[in-house]
Amino acid sequence: MNKRKTLYGLLAVVSTLFIIHSLVENYWIDPGATAFLSHKTGLKRELNLPVWLNVMYVHVAFACIAMLAGLLNFSNRIFEKSRRFHRINGYVYIVSVLLVVLTSGYMAPYATGGRIGSMGFNALNLIWLFITMMALVQIKRKQMGRHRNWMIRSYAFCFTNMLIHLITTLFHQGFGLVYVTSYTIGVYGSIVLLLIIPGIIIRRNR
Ligand code: HEM
16 A cells, blocks of 8 residues: 555656646747757658647647646545546546647657658557547446556556657767657657556556
8 A cells, every 4th residue: 555655656746747847848948849849850841830839839738737637536545535526537638638649640740750750659649549548438337447457558658758858868868879860769669668667567556
């Protein structure tokens, strides 16, 4: 029980810090995404900057809402206090995931790394959508255990951006690979990790 509480506390700290970082970085420090966009060279499609930026703002906002809503719904204390909150907040999570996927679908064709990067993001979109819908289907069937496991798998995808940047930094600054290659490794590396890590957590929970 204590181990579970510690794990949840750790998850809460990491998620909260990442939400604050994402909001401060993208709406305040670098609202024009100049650092990120400086790596986009030789794009096949011309990027409409004002539209791209507005889509990115919506993307970040709903990604943060999904991260917070998911975090609150994993709290046993909140669940025991109000199932109604859990249910409403669950729909907030699902709608947020849909909006993150939708905005991601707009940005994917302009992904850093070109076609390969786009394909990675499209795969991420499809996998996340499928997993989240499975979580919904299972609770509609009143399969609590299965619902929880699919939600663990789904929530992992809220860490996509964090993982991509961690892996990119490791390969770019740590191993000296060019940024675009490191970013592409980041996209595919995160897909692999996001599928493996929840599986380990679920097995340990049993
Ligand atoms: C909490 C979760 C997430 C946050 C905070 C977030 C945030 C961001 C931010 C700030 C950007 C702009 C570039 C950068 O600085 O990285 C971005 C780009 C992007 N994100 Fe997300 N994101 C999240 C999850 C996701 C997920 C789950 C997907 C796909 C299913 C996704 C797809 C994309 C795409 C396609 C781009 C454009 C990439 C590019 O132009 O190379 N994001 N995201």
